[in-house]
Amino acid sequence: MNFTRRQILQYTGLGLGSAALGSHVPLALAQSKRALKVQILGYTLAIHIPAIVALNEGMEKLGYSASDMTRIESMQMLTQSIVAASGEVGESDVVSALRASEAGADIRLVGLVYNNTSQVIVVNADKIKSYADFKNKDNAIALNSSGDFIYVMLSGIFARHDVDIHDCTIVEVGGSGSRMRALLGGRVAAVPVHFDQADAILKQGNFKVMVEPWKVYNPWLSEAWLVQGAWLKNPDNQQAVTDLMKATITSFRRANDSFDYFAEGYRKYATIKGAKEATDDSLRPIWEKLSKEIKAWPADGGFQRKYFEELLPVYVKAGSLKPGADLSRIVDTQYAAKALKELA
Amino acid sequence: MLNRLRNLLLPCLGIALFLIVWEIAGRKMGDSLFAPLSSVVVQYVELLRDGAMLGELFISLRQMLIGFLAACVVGMPLGIAMGRSRLADAVFRPWVGIFVVTSTAALIPILILILGTGLALRSTVVFLAAVWYIVLTTYNGAKGISPEQIAVGRSFSAGRAQIFWKIILPTLYPYLITGARIGLIHAIRAMVMAEMFVIVGYGGLIHQTGMLVDTSSLLGLLATLMIVSLLANFLLSQWGKTLAPWYEQQRSTQ
C-alpha cells in the first residue's frame, strides 16, 4: 500500500513537472535582422491600422524584422513601461507622456501614431437631449480617467456650449467594456466609444452620437511614439526611429491613396471580432471618414512643434497639465523631419 | 450501488437548478446585459469551432501550473514550519499577513514594470496569489497537532522522519488538500487576471470578448472556466482519496 502511494506521488510529480516545463519557450534563435521591441495598446482599431502595418510590413521593407509587439491594456501603464525601459518604443498617449516628463522622466515623443481621434461620445438619448442636460448631476459621464485627452477635448467642447465640465458628474471607470455596459445598463448617461464600434451600441436602444470631437479640434495629438531619452542617444536607435517614421509616413500615404491597402491591413491586424470577414462595403465608409473627414493619417506625418504649442494651453486649462511645461525637453521632431526629407 | 447513483444524480440536480435560474434571468435582461443560457449555448458552439477558446485555455493552464507548483512547494513546508516552530511563526507571520491582503490588481502594474509582460510575470502573479492561502491553511492544520500525539510516537522510539510521515502528515492531510484546492482556484483566477492586463492567453480572450455588446461569448468563456475548475477539483480530490483512503472512513458523513 505504502509503496503504491509513493509511486503515485512520484509519477504525479513527474507528470506535473514535465507538463509545466513543456510550456517553456525555447530560446529565440539569434536574428540577423533587428526587430524593434514595441509596446502597443490592447486593441487595434481602424484608426491604428496604418501604424500597425508600418510596424510589421513597413519595417520589413526597410530591412528590419517585423516588430516584436507586446500588448498592454492601459495607456497609463504603457507610458510607465517605457519610462521603466521595458520596451524600446511605445504607442503612448500624449497627456501621460507629458505628465511623466513633468515628473522628471527622461522620455521623448518622436512621431505620431495617428492624428486626432476616432472616439465619439455616445449618449443615452432618453436622458441627454441637449448639452445643458449634462449639467444635471444624475447624468454621469464615464471616462477612463479625468485628465486624459477625451476629458480635455470634452472640456473645450462643453465650454463652447456654455457647460462647465467641472459642474458635470464625471465617473472614472477603467475598461472600455465596463464603460459600455454601464451605458447599456442605464448606469451612466454618456461614454466615449470609437465610432466604428458605436453602431453596435446604437442598435441596442435609444442611443445617439452626440459629440464628434474632430469637428471641433483638428489637428489633435492623441497618440504618439514614445522612447526613452537614454535609449535615443545611441545612433543605431536614432536610425531605427527615423526608419520607423519613414515606415509610418509611407503607410499613412498609402492608406490615404488606396482603400485596398487599408482594407487588407484591417482584415489582417484589427482586433475586432469579425475583422477577418469584414466586407469592402462595411469598411469603405470607415476608411473615408478616417482619411478624408478626420484626416487621421496626415501625409506629412502631422508631427510638428507648433501643434503641441497650440494644444498645451487647452490641456492646462482643463487641469491636466501644470502650466509652464517645457516642450523642448520631450518633443523631438527631428526624426520625423529627417524621414520626410529622405522620402521626398 | 444506490449510494453511487445518488452521488451522481444530486450534482446534476444542483447544476440543473442553476441552469434554469440562468435562463430565466437571462431572458429578463437580454443579450447585451446578461445573455440567457440559450444564447450562450448557440455562441458556445461557435466558440468551439473557432478554436481560440480551447487553444488559449490549454496554453494558459499549462503556464499557470508553474506558478501553482512553486506555490505548493514553497507554501506547504512554510505553513508547516510556521505552525510547528514559534520562531518561524514569528519571522514569517507579518509577511504572510501583509501579502495576503495586497490586491493582485494593485500589484500587477508594478510587477509588469519589474518583470516585463512574459512568462516570468504571469508565473510570479500566480505564485503570489496562491502561496499565501496554502501557507495559511497549512499553518492552521499544523498548529493543531498535539505534543501528546508526538510523545506517543517518541515512546515507540520513532525517529523524526517517521513521526513526520506517520503522525504529523496524516493529521495535516485535510488542511493540505483544502489548501491545495483553494490555492489552485486562486492560481487560475490570478492567471486570468494577469492575462487580462497584458492581453495574452485566456484572460486576453476574455478581455477582448468583454468589449463586444453581446455578452453570450463572454459568458461562454466564463462557463468554460467553471468547467475547468470542476475538473481540477475533482482530480485533486480523487488523487487525495488514492493517497489516503483511510481518511474517508474517519469522516462521519458518507
Add this chain to the structure above:
Amino acid sequence: MADGSLQVKGATPGQAAAMDYGRRPTLVGALSIIVGLLLWELAATQFSHFILPPPLNVFERFIDPAFGPRLLDALRLSFIQLGAGFGLALAIALPLGILIGRSHTAYHMFNPLINALYAIPPVALIPFLIIWFGLFLEARIALVFLMCFFDILVIIIAGARDVRSSLVDVGRSFGASRALCLRLVVLPALTPFLFAALRVGSARAINGMITAELFFAAANLGAILKRSAQAFDSASALAVVVTICLVGLAAQALIQALERRVLHWHLRA
C-alpha cells in the same frame, strides 16, 4: 506550561534556544520587518524611482500634511464596504456552510456548483456587477462579498465534513439529539476551521475593498492610488498599498488574539 511556552522533552539546546526566541514573537516579527525594509531599500537602488521608490520616500507621504489626513479619511470610508461585504459574507456563509457540510444530500448537490462558481475571477464579472449594482457603494459591497464568500464557504464545508464520526458517536451514545450534537460536538470541532475561514476571508475582503475602488467608479483609496499613478507619483501610490498591508496585519493580529482566547484546547503551546 504556565507561561504558555512549548516544552517538549528531549529538545536539544539549539531547539530550546529557538523556542526561546519563539517566546518573543513581537521582537522577532519586528526584526523580520526591518530586514524586509532593508531589502526594499536595496532593491530600490536597482530601479528608477518611478517604479520602486525607496521606503523613506513612501513613509514621508504619511506625515505630509497635504496627503496623510486625506489618506486616513479615505481609509475610513473604505471600511464601510469592507465591513458590510465581509459581515454579509460571514452571516450567509457560516450557516450555509454548516448546513451543506453536514447534509449528504446538500453537499453532493451543491458542491460541484460552488467549486465552479468559485473559479470565476471576480474581475471578469465586473461588467455584470455594474449592470446589477451600479458603479458606487452597492457595487463595491457586492464585489467584497463575492471575493470572500466562496473562500469562507469552502473552508466551513470542509470543516463540517471533517468532524470525526467517533466524536459524534460518543455524543449519540449519551443520547444526545441531533441539535444537541450540533451544538456540543460539531460546532466546537468546527472552531479551528472557523478561524482558518476568518483569516482567509478577512484577507480576501480587504483585498476586495481596494480592487472594488479601482474597477468601478474610482473612490476613496482606489481614487488616490489611481490619481497618484497618473501623476507618476509612485511614492504616494505605494503609500496606499502600504496602508492596505497595515490594515491586513492589524486584522490578522486581531483574529489571532480572538483565537487565543477561544481555542485554548486546540492549540498546544
